[in-house]
Amino acid sequence: MKTVSVLIPCFNEVGNVGPMSEAVVNEFKENLPDYDYELVFIDNFSTDGTREKLEEICAHNPKIKAIFNAKNFGQFNSPFYGICQTTGDCTVSICCDFQDPVSLIHRCVREWEKGYKIVAAIKTQSEENKVFRFLRTCYYKVIKKMSSVEQIEHFTGTGLYDKSFVDVLRQLDDPTPFMRGIVAELGPERKDIPYTQEKRRTGKTHNNWYSLYDAAMLSFTSYTKVGLRMATFLGFIIAFVDFLFALYYLVAKIIWWSAFPLGTAPLLIGMFFIGSVQLIFLGLLGEYVMSINTRVMHRPLVVEERRINF
Template sequence: MKKISMLIPCYNEEENIQPISQAVVEVLETQLPQYDYELVFIDNCSQDRTREYIRKVCSANHKIKAILNVTNFGQFNSPFYGMCQTTGDCTITMCCDFQDPVELIPRFVEEWEKGYKIVSGIKTSSKENRLVYWMRSIYYKIIKNMSEVEMIEHFTGFGLYDTSFIKLLRELKDPLPFIRGIVAEYGFKRKDIYYEQPKRRAGKTKNNFYTLYDAAMLSITSYTKVGLRMATFLGFISSIICFIIAIVYLVLKLVRWNDMVMGMAPIAIGVFLIGSIQLFFIGLLGEYILNINKRIMNRPLVVEEERINFDEVE
């Protein structure tokens, strides 16, 4: 009997733990009874009653498992680590807040049985904030054009992954895993399933400007060279422009010595313009260095505090 692993990362999702576990188990047991299953929660050190509810659902069903982290390891490390701990023939990852429809689970499995190694859930629209969705669309367009790898637009990681892909993840040993980039980079046989993203069932989104910026910088510094190349080209072009302007001012001053009053405005504008360009690219260069630094330190993806039901005999 083949086994389906469900992975649900969570952080402060006390209102959603029991409903999502019930919904997923119901789909698996009623629509996919020919498969064995496990449902794995990985909690990123929630500060509410999330862990209390996780323990309740784990005690009620020993096929529901949990990994509890000692602290919050971020929105990328924890799900990636959880995927590497699953034991099924395929692993389906989804959010805890019902924004990834549980109704798509049978469809994912159907496509997997046709031979696809990855089945990706792609958002066509969202019932959440339209401005955020629009900004995400712009980001995906930019990163897709900048990257040497063909990035997948509006793919958040929701999907099914064959055990062969999970094996690859275990072998990567990447201290800064970006699952969307990894899926695009390694070119496994993939099927895209399109859906409209519903609203959160309960609770508040954990994404904010910092987390979205962090995701953007991780993708840019991991999968593009455009930032550094742009700094080189822009620096070269601006230096040529400044040289030409300097020659023009020198000639005008020599030809019209008494009438040509230079003043401070050109100097101030030039200093601030060049200075702002330099600061921007120093910051961008710092992002690349930060990426390199984290990879060199090679810290563990996650440190576990507790595991629940992993020792159960199935």
């Protein structure tokens, strides 16, 4: 009998881990009776009682396991590390807040049975905030155009990964893995399946503008060169425009200065414009440098505090 691992990252989900574990167990009983299962929760240093709840759940079912991180290691490292700790013939990763329907498990497994090594769940519809949805769509369109590697629109990492691909993930030496890009860059032939993202069942979302910006910058610095090349090209363009302005000022000073004084306004506007462009690209360059700095330090993805039922 083959084993399907289900990886569920969680952070302050005390109201969801219990119902989620029950829903996953029922999913296997009703829709996947021919498969054994392993349910792995990886807790990213929750402080609301989630850990105590997971201890209770694991005590009643040895097939439910838990990894407790010693600190909060971010929204990318913890799920990636959790996938690498699974032992099943394939691993399905879903969120703990019920925004990813549990029915995705058997849908992904059915496609896996057809021979696909990766099954990516694509959010074709969502009940999330309309503004966030619009911004996400714009982000995916932009990164897809700018990246030299295929980028999967509205794919957040939810889906199924064959054991062979999980072995590939274990070999990666990347302290800041961007799972969505890794799947597109290194993954074998995959199947995309659509789903509607539902509203969070309980609790509050932990995503905010900063976390979304962090995700965008990680993908941008990992899979695009366009930003730095834009800085180079724009630098040439501004230099050329400045040369034309300088030439115009020279001619005006010689011929029309007394009749048509130019003043300092154009000069000040040009200085502020050039300065703002420099600051923008200096910040962009800093993002690349920070990304490089994080990767060359070779720090572990996470540090575990303890495990249960492993």
